[in-house]
Amino acid sequence: MPLNYSKWDQLELSDDSDIEGHPNVDKRSLIRWKQRDIHEKREARRLKISALHAEIACNGVLSPRLHSIRATLGSADGGLKYFEQLVEKLQTQPSPEAPPTNAKDQPTYDAMMLSLLLQVWDGAKSLPADEREAAVLSGLDKHIKQLADHTKKLEKDLAEEEHEQKKHITSEDIHEGFESKYTPAKPPPPPVKNAKLDAPTKTKTAKTTEFEVLNPAASSSKTPSQSVTPKVSPDSVDEDEAEELPELTPSLERFSRLSLWGYEQSFNFIQEHRDVVVPGASDALLVAAFRAESKGQFEYAKKCVHQSLLLQYCEKLGKDGVRLFFQKMIADDQRAVSVFVNDVNGTYSHLKTRAKAAAVETSDAQKEQIQLVPEDPSAIITFNVPDGPPPEDLRLEGPGMEGLEIEQVREALQMRWDVFESFPDDLKAALKVGTLDEVNKVLGAMDVKVAEDIVEKLEVAGIMSFVAGGIRDETGRDTEEEEEEENAD
Numbered sequence: 001m002p003l004n005y006s007k008w009d010q011l012e013l014s015d016d017s018d019i020e021g022h023p024n025v026d027k028r029s030l031i032r033w034k035q036r037d038i039h040e041k042r043e044a045r046r047l048k049i050s051a052l053h054a055e056i057a058c059n060g061v062l063s064p065r066l067h068s069i070r071a072t073l074g075s076a077d078g079g080l081k082y083f084e085q086l087v088e089k090l091q092t093q094p095s096p097e098a099p100p101t102n103a104k105d106q107p108t109y110d111a112m113m114l115s116l117l118l119q120v121w122d123g124a125k126s127l128p129a130d131e132r133e134a135a136v137l138s139g140l141d142k143h144i145k146q147l148a149d150h151t152k153k154l155e156k157d158l159a160e161e162e163h164e165q166k167k168h169i170t171s172e173d174i175h176e177g178f179e180s181k182y183t184p185a186k187p188p189p190p191p192v193k194n195a196k197l198d199a200p201t202k203t204k205t206a207k208t209t210e211f212e213v214l215n216p217a218a219s220s221s222k223t224p225s226q227s228v229t230p231k232v233s234p235d236s237v238d239e240d241e242a243e244e245l246p247e248l249t250p251s252l253e254r255f256s257r258l259s260l261w262g263y264e265q266s267f268n269f270i271q272e273h274r275d276v277v278v279p280g281a282s283d284a285l286l287v288a289a290f291r292a293e294s295k296g297q298f299e300y301a302k303k304c305v306h307q308s309l310l311l312q313y314c315e316k317l318g319k320d321g322v323r324l325f326f327q328k329m330i331a332d333d334q335r336a337v338s339v340f341v342n343d344v345n346g347t348y349s350h351l352k353t354r355a356k357a358a359a360v361e362t363s364d365a366q367k368e369q370i371q372l373v374p375e376d377p378s379a380i381i382t383f384n385v386p387d388g389p390p391p392e393d394l395r396l397e398g399p400g401m402e403g404l405e406i407e408q409v410r411e412a413l414q415m416r417w418d419v420f421e422s423f424p425d426d427l428k429a430a431l432k433v434g435t436l437d438e439v440n441k442v443l444g445a446m447d448v449k450v451a452e453d454i455v456e457k458l459e460v461a462g463i464m465s466f467v468a469g470g471i472r473d474e475t476g477r478d479t480e481e482e483e484e485e486e487n488a489d
Contacts, residue, residue: 045165052158058099059151061109066116066147070140073133080133087121090114116143188274192252194244195280246284251275256285256304261341263329266310270322277322282311286351293355305348313340369444370451372436372464382465383431383439383458389417412462419461423454431463 072082094110107115120143124135248256251273258265270276289304314321328336374381390413394406420428430438443451458464 042170045161049158049161049165052154052161054099054101056151056154056158058109058112059147059154061099062112063144063147063151065109065113066140066144069117070137070144073137073140080136083117083121083136087114087117090117119143186274189278190275191278192249192280192284193247195246195278195283245287246280248284248288249275252281252284256288256300256307258303258307260303260306263326266307267322267326267330277311277314282308282315285311289348289351290355293351294359298352301351302344302348305351306344309340309344309347368448370446370448370455371440371444372455381436383434384463384465385428385431385434386413386417386420386463390414416461416463419457420463422457427454 069086073079090110090113094108094114096108097110098106098108120136120139123139124132127135252275255266255269255273255276258269285304285308289301289308292298292301292304310325314325317324329340372381390410394410394413420431423431424442427439427442430442443454446454455464
């Protein structure tokens with residue numbers, strides 16, 4: 001294949017070997033003069049091209065304005081009155097907009113338009129009044145045509161100058177064709193704070209030194225074989241330390257706010273934020289879902305569950321799991337979509353149940369309770385539950401009944417029955433069982449004030465009996481004893 005060297009003909013050198021100079025002038029001076037001449041002509045051409053571009057751009061702004069003024073003057077709403085109003089506006093309220101050049105005292109567009117309109121008016125004001133409007137229109141047409149012709153000439157000159165500029169290769173034409181540099185890959189983003197990472201398995205090897213002897217039986221009977229084994233202490237782990245839960249990063253926070261089932265939106269977000277697919281991200285989203293569900297933010301909790309399972313599926317599909325998962329979801333593969341949707345709904349339902357149970361456990365732990373405890377640990381509290389109201393033929397028999405009146409006893413028994421009947425059904429059932437544990441269960445589920453009132457009624461009505469006098473509430477007794485011991489120390 002023949003090589004084409006024609007492009008090197010465009011090189012313009014200042015030290016050509018065939019340069020011809022004066023015999024009384026040294027060659028180095030001639031080379032420097034020619035080099036300076038080349039650079040001066042090149043700079044002059046560049047400035048001329050820049051000026052042509054600026055003038056053509058300026059004419060491109062003025063020409064539409066002139067056409068607009070000409071069209072308005074020729075319409076029914078125009079006339080000399082509009083022309084005079086326009087001239088007055090350009091004189092009193094000119095716009096500061098000007099061509100983007102660094103020239104000193106650069107006139108604005110409005111100043112150039114005013115100068116042109118005044119030239120047109122100078123040519124028409126000496127005419128009779130009925131001929132001035134036609135003269136103004138004719139003057140505008142003349143200037144519009146001159147501006148268009150001048151712009152075409154400028155464009156022709158610009159094309160010639162640019163063609164002349166491209167004839168020679170200069171330093172401005174030098175550009176980098178290709179580059180061979182190594183750009184290291186970006187480091188992977190760090191995992192989520194407090195994320196649970198699988199610790200790498202460390203293989204521990206023990207070195208053993210063995211001595212080979214001529215008579216192993218004899219040597220083993222006298223002294224055992226010596227071995228050197230390094231002692232390696234296991235890593236100490238503080239199991240009592242409180243476990244910290246993974247936290248959401250700013251990117252994960254925005255990721256968790258994306259809409260449900262918006263697979264394409266989530267895929268675009270992951271492509272723009274690498275720190276979303278990191279170890280611990282799915283766990284952090286589940287923690288955020290649980291907290292949101294506990295606070296009553298149900299919609300946001302389900303979004304967190306959705307995004308967490310989305311990351312889990314991508315991780316389970318392997319190295320290229322993100323592309324594979326979203327390829328099926330965006331393509332609306334019904335088998336894959338149905339599996340994922342059912343998993344999201346099932347996981348959210350389980351989280352909802354767990355959040356309710358946790359709320360109940362927390363409220364039960366913080367709830368103040370009334371419990372019956374005898375003063376003497378050896379004493380036993382019993383409950384004497386009445387079988388019904390006192391009978392009509394009430395009789396007082398037995399020792400100690402001589403000084404009692406039947407009506408007073410009847411009223412006491414009736415009051416005792418009325419008190420028992422006023423209790424809730426679960427408390428009445430517990431009293432009939434007769435054990436202290438059953439009664440304490442019912443009292444623990446009641447409000448403190450209601451339980452205190454019931455305990456007082458049990459004691460007044462004689463339904464509750466005990467050996468040692470008095471009933472006390474031991475709720476928080478352990479805490480009070482610990483505080484008293486600390487104060488004593």
